Amino acid sequence: MQTPASKRPPRGVEAVIARAIAIALLGISGVAAPAPAQAEPPVSMMVHAPDSAGAIAAARRAQRRFEGVRRAALPIQERRGGSPCEVHLGRYCYWYDSTSQPPVPREGEGVTMARHLLLAALDSLGAVSPADAWIVGQRVRYRLDALDTAGAVINAESACHVTGWWCDALRGYALHFAGEHDAAGRAFDRALAAMGEEDRCAWENPAAVLPRPARDHVQGMACDERRAAASRLWWLASPQLGRAGNDVRTEFFARRVESLLEEDARLIYAVRSSWDTNELLLRYGGSSWWTRERSMTISGPSEPQLVGHGRSPAFNFLPSPRAVLDAGARVRNADWQPSQPTPAMRYAPSYLAWWRDGSAQVARLRRGDTLLVIAAFEAPDDSMLGDPVAQLVLSPGPGRMRFASRQVHALRGVLEVRMPRAASDGEVLASVEIVDHPRRAMARHREIIGDTGRGRLALSDLLLHRPLAQPPAVLGLDAVLADVLPATSVAAERVGVYWETYGVAAAGELLDVALTIERLDAPWMRRAAARLGLADRITPVHIRWQESPRADGGAPARSMAVSLANLANGEYRVTLRVRGDDGAEAVSQREVRVRR
Structure with missing residues (x-):
């Protein structure tokens, strides 16, 4: 049984719950930014209503004031050991460290009150200028920052009066972090359908989250070809086919929205958003909490560095580039590497804290006009899977009807699914998913099959x-x-x-x-x-x-x-x-x- 969305930890809580498992750290470094020509051009939607000049100026002052208060209130901690940069991106140094466990500071009452005042100001200014994209976007953003997912969804659905695709994009953003991934996907689909071709082509471009040379190959594609590659990528990357929606896809689009919300806004790092901020966000997600850390040097304590901490544990859900770009390739379970040391993208779902490979043998047999698919499976020998639910799910392609076996409470056994042979005329993604929902644990075996x-x-x-x-x-x-x-x-x-x-x-x-x-x-x-x-x-x-x-x-x-x-x-x-x-x-x- 799936955990209800209202009971799932909202965005930002996972770092507290799972800090003993892994911590994703993001810190400012002194690395020089590459030439802007190397960056993906950002998509911009921050169009302001004609009568909103005074309101937007006041809203920006309130937003800058809050981030200044939050930054000043951050505690200074001693850095525990060194964490070498996994990735340098312009001004930033990113690393994922499963051994470093800094304590999560409690947010001070002053910061909580400052956010409350910011939201009150944004609500008042939004009433004055209801069609301003920046103001309504910040109202949704800071309600999510306050862990008020219900309020964020209400703002996105009832307080947004911007023409074009922005309101649907905001709805998808809020619904994603509320755990309503199927509804979020539909909202993002409406936003994409309403975009002009240039904006849609840029939004759907997954090149930033792919490793090289696949990244360069996809970047050089025409829009239609790239759209097909992106559709296949997210189809194969879906964490659990047994769940409604595809949350790794909606996470990507939610990061797109968040990168726009950071435009013309003060960042807690006290720098302006640029190509490196945008790419870092697309690849690894935003930070949930921050600290200032300093280390001891020969000459004494160093200047404190601002360190952002992301949700954890985070996984690599993307399949190998070969599985994405070569439609005729035989795709096996080994094409997914959840714990790849340096992936191009990480994502930390709120419903998943442990993921291992399961073992399975999948076979196709004909039964008249029906294809019978059986999977003999066995979960790994690990105490994290107590009383799991096992299911075999078949997906004939992106956006198409899925076929699922009945769920069984077992660590090993045989699962069966029947589907029309006409629906299997092509590639079918077969996923054996053994899930312990209370423990947020999953073992999975996945491969592509076809007709016989x-x-x-x-x-x-x-x-x-x-x-x-x-x-x-x-x-x-x-x-x-x-x-x-x-x-x-x-x-x-x-x-x-x-x-x-x-x-x-x-x-x-x-x-x-x-x-x-x-x-x-x-x-x-x-x-x-x-x-x-x-x-x-x-x-x-x-x-x-x-x-x-x-x-x-x-x-x-x-x-x-x-x-x-x-x-x-x-x-x-x-x-x-x-x-x-x-x-x-x-x-x-x-x-x-x-x-x-």
Whole structure:
């Protein structure tokens, strides 16, 4: 069961809750800013109403006064050890340190009162100039700063009278931090639809959160091509397909809004917003609280540096650039690296404090016009997952209907989902999600699958299982389901391989069948020696036979036990090839790791 949005910790609270796990730190450094030509051009929406000159001037004075009060009230702390810069961005030094745990200071009553006075002033000035984009934006921003998400949503929905797309963007911003990610996504979609092509192209551009050289490649795309790449990126990056909405996408757009709100506003760092502020915000999010820190030097205490602390723990949800830019690539679970040391983007969802890879074996089988997808899964052996809920979710593409299995309370088992084969005509993202909501913990396995083929002959995925002690007279999926392995990693000396063949003539036909196992991770010198006969073959298993199955009772099913006793530890590809007497052919492959 999902935690209700009203019970989720609002923005800024996670650093307090999870400070013993990890802290994201952001501090000013003396690094010179690169030339402005290297920066992504900012999108601007700070259009002021014609009669708002006096109101906007008063609002800016009130905002500057508050940030001055907040900065002056920050405590000075001694820096505990050194945290080297992970990323230099212009004037800023960013690092993510899971060992440094500075205490979270309690906000002083003076700062709380100053924010209250600022909001009162902004509300009064907003009544005078209700169509001013900057004033209404700051009203939403500082209510979120006060952890008043309900008030921020009300302001965005009822107090914004700016023409164009700005009000919908503000609604998406407020709804995102209120935990209403599905509604936030719809609000951002309305804002994007109302933008001119130039603004929309800039807003949807994900280049800033991608590593190089993918960043440069996407930056050079035309708008339509870049939009398709961004759509695929956020589809693959969605943290949990079992949740409504896509909060990593709405987080990106919320950061876009926040970067606009910082334009022409005083920052707590006492510097003006520029390209480096904008890029830092897009990549790692805003700070939740601040401290002034100093360290001891040979000549005595250093000048205090202002350090911003972000929400934590933060994860890398983006898949590998290859998975995003190569639509034909085979996308595996290894394409997601949640704890990558230096990712181009981090995000700390309020509902997630622990994330590990789960293990699963996903297979596709035909059932008439329906595709049956099964996933045998197993959670990692960790105490963070107490009584989790497991679910298999299939997503046929960005914005398309998802198909989900029933939820089961288990650490291991088999999940099943059926979807129309017509909906699987292309890539399908399959995500096994094992979630303990009270502990904010998740284990996940994710990969892209497709249909089983469109030729006259077709094969199901190969399904690895423990060898059957007594094969039944009539073999079917039910006979092996209880013995399916929850991963494609095999420690035993024998493994069962199950498959189904589709398109066989009802009266039967003669099929040539070949099963091979090929080593994938052998060094090139080893492969060359094998070709010359100076070393054992890279393909140590090669079995070929003929059979005449009948399809009058449905798709013929087959299972055979294969010996792995002579295989060294490593990565292998199991390939099954079936050829009919008319030349029709079908191939199915499964990669497996042998470990003993």
